[in-house]
Amino acid sequence: MSGVASIAAVAGQPARDPGVANRLSRNRKRSNRVATVLCIAATVVALAFLASIIFTLLRLGFGGLSLTVFTSVTKPAGGNGGLLNPIVGSLIQTAIGTAVGTPIGILVGTYLSEYAGKSILGNAVRFVSDVLLSAPSILIGLFIYELFVNGRGYSGIAGGLALSVIVIPIVVRTTEDMLKLIPTSLREAAVALGAPKWKAIVLICYRAALDGITTGVLLAVARIAGETAPLLFTSLGNDNWSLALDKPMSSLPLAIYKYAGSPADDWVQLAWVGALLITFGVLALNVVARVALRPRR
Amino acid sequence: MFVLILLGAIIISLLVGGWPTLRAFGLAFVTSTDWDPVQEVFGAAVPVYGTIVTSVLALLMAVPLAFGIAFYLTELAPPLVRRPIGTAIELLAAVPSIIYGMWGFFVVVPFMAEYVQPHIIDTLDGTPLLQDLFAGPPFGTGIFTAALILAVMVVPFVAATMRDVFQTVPAVYKESAYGVGCTTWEVMRSVVIPYTRSSVVGGIMLGLGRALGETMAVTFVIGNSNRISGNLFGSGNTIASLVALEFGESEAGSLKLSSLLALGFILFVISFIVLAISRLLLREVKA
Numbered sequence: 001m002s003g004v005a006s007i008a009a010v011a012g013q014p015a016r017d018p019g020v021a022n023r024l025s026r027n028r029k030r031s032n033r034v035a036t037v038l039c040i041a042a043t044v045v046a047l048a049f050l051a052s053i054i055f056t057l058l059r060l061g062f063g064g065l066s067l068t069v070f071t072s073v074t075k076p077a078g079g080n081g082g083l084l085n086p087i088v089g090s091l092i093q094t095a096i097g098t099a100v101g102t103p104i105g106i107l108v109g110t111y112l113s114e115y116a117g118k119s120i121l122g123n124a125v126r127f128v129s130d131v132l133l134s135a136p137s138i139l140i141g142l143f144i145y146e147l148f149v150n151g152r153g154y155s156g157i158a159g160g161l162a163l164s165v166i167v168i169p170i171v172v173r174t175t176e177d178m179l180k181l182i183p184t185s186l187r188e189a190a191v192a193l194g195a196p197k198w199k200a201i202v203l204i205c206y207r208a209a210l211d212g213i214t215t216g217v218l219l220a221v222a223r224i225a226g227e228t229a230p231l232l233f234t235s236l237g238n239d240n241w242s243l244a245l246d247k248p249m250s251s252l253p254l255a256i257y258k259y260a261g262s263p264a265d266d267w268v269q270l271a272w273v274g275a276l277l278i279t280f281g282v283l284a285l286n287v288v289a290r291v292a293l294r295p296r297r
Numbered sequence: 298m299f300v301l302i303l304l305g306a307i308i309i310s311l312l313v314g315g316w317p318t319l320r321a322f323g324l325a326f327v328t329s330t331d332w333d334p335v336q337e338v339f340g341a342a343v344p345v346y347g348t349i350v351t352s353v354l355a356l357l358m359a360v361p362l363a364f365g366i367a368f369y370l371t372e373l374a375p376p377l378v379r380r381p382i383g384t385a386i387e388l389l390a391a392v393p394s395i396i397y398g399m400w401g402f403f404v405v406v407p408f409m410a411e412y413v414q415p416h417i418i419d420t421l422d423g424t425p426l427l428q429d430l431f432a433g434p435p436f437g438t439g440i441f442t443a444a445l446i447l448a449v450m451v452v453p454f455v456a457a458t459m460r461d462v463f464q465t466v467p468a469v470y471k472e473s474a475y476g477v478g479c480t481t482w483e484v485m486r487s488v489v490i491p492y493t494r495s496s497v498v499g500g501i502m503l504g505l506g507r508a509l510g511e512t513m514a515v516t517f518v519i520g521n522s523n524r525i526s527g528n529l530f531g532s533g534n535t536i537a538s539l540v541a542l543e544f545g546e547s548e549a550g551s552l553k554l555s556s557l558l559a560l561g562f563i564l565f566v567i568s569f570i571v572l573a574i575s576r577l578l579l580r581e582v583k584a
Contacts, residue, residue, distance in 0.1 A: 260517070
């Protein structure tokens with residue numbers, strides 16, 4: 001029974017036979033109810049997945065949480081090791097990724113919003129940036145491997161660069177969106193006062209868009225903090241304490257990857273602790289970013 | 298400008314890296330099912346097959362779910378819970394993929410092995426066709442489980458896109474449909490979906506692009522064996538999982554490494570096409 005036909009039957013002509021009208025109405029109500037129930041079920045299922053993930057992390061990770069995790073470096077299985085070097089490594093590489101990616105992203109976003117307009121080049125850049133936004137992260141790892149690692153060896157800086165490639169499109173998108181929200185009258189006012197265009201952008205637009213761009217950067221940080229695939233081929237992971245940027249560097253996702261698949265119980269336990277830390281870090285960043293953005297909407 | 302160069306550089310670097318392989322095997326690289334590091338014979342057919350099968354299966358599971366969520370969030374949910382639930386779904390998208398991998402490996406896989414797979418195999422035993430499709434050892438890992446986890450990962454993306462495009466439908470359209478006595482479901486089917494069809498497809502393609510390149514979660518649960526199995530509980534691999542696993546064992550400059558890079562190139566081409574289509578479809582509505 002098509003929706004349109006039944007609408008016409010009910011709304012257009014009064015049905016001659018009340019029995020038919022009743023049946024029709026009953027059927028329509030029933031299909032409406034079925035659809036409603038199914039949709040609620042779908043939402044519940046998705047929420048159940050989230051709950052299951054968080055519950056599992058808490059159940060298996062919380063028990064292993066102790067001071068040793070934060071003060072001791074990774075050790076061979078059974079050696080009562082911690083996660084100090086993966087945590088620090090993650091922080092360093094995320095910092096590099098953000099520090100390199102953010103300025104580039106903001107510049108590109110500014111170009112798109114303020115200078116490019118609807119030009120062909122602008123559209124091409126916008127399109128490519130959108131594609132990069134959802135490009136498989138493992139390819140970015142391969143790319144950095146080809147560019148920096150091949151022949152030169154794995155290094156923490158290569159890991160950071162790979163992450164920065166992920167940061168750029170995210171920051172581009174939010175920067176452009178936020179700058180577009182700024183009323184033209186603000187810009188015109190600045191220009192009318194004799195400010196050159198760059199001054200109007202830097203002093204007026206950036207200030208007004210600051211909240212939004214910060215949100216974008218936070219989301220980007222949250223995204224790269226949990227990335228594993230691009231780091232596999234760039235920073236490789238390191239079981240020893242090392243802060244040298246030109247040497248292989250450990251990171252939380254890589255440690256989780258290595259430990260989760262291992263047969264040693266205490267390694268698996270550490271993997272869960274790492275997973276707990278990283279997930280709650282990432283989720284907290286997301287919540288903060290979203291709450292910060294909210295009043296703007 | 299920089300971004301354009303970046304994309305170009307990615308393509309070129311993968312192509313250059315994969316060139317020895319493409320030259321050595323030619324077109325046979327794409328069609329061959331061999332992957333034998335000892336003999337130095339490499340073919341891409343198995344991972345390509347695995348990539349496409351898992352992604353499509355994942356979408357088959359994810360799309361109805363995502364549609365239900367988007368419908369619920371736009372039309373049904375009381376305003377009070379709309380925001381918290383929407384945020385929760387978005388958080389599902391924020392969970393790092395390696396966490397999905399662990400969760401899949403330690404929670405979903407045992408569950409599948411213990412309850413779901415034996416049950417399905419028993420139930421379908423004797424049914425032609427389906428019996429073969431759902432055959433295989435009930436280890437819990439395999440293509441079906443990988444697709445299931447991919448589905449969970451893709452749902453929030455597709456649902457968020459659908460919700461956004463559903464909200465672009467002018468309220469007047471919906472109100473006039475309600476005005477002639479439509480039920481909520483009829484408004485959805487006859488007004489909202491026709492109005493947003495191309496964007497909905499775009500959102501689904503976006504999800505497909507995500508699923509194609511997903512690495513860590515799949516690596517954990519797919520079983521990682523290089524063969525094409527006709528049944529869904531059998532193990533397999535995908536481009537991304539194969540690259541992630543074998544990379545550490547490949548020497549720089551070897552033919553194997555080059556093959557992995559060539560695989561990366563194939564993955565890039567596939568996902569670029571999918572994402573490009575999705576962007577074009579999504580743009581239509583915005584413009």
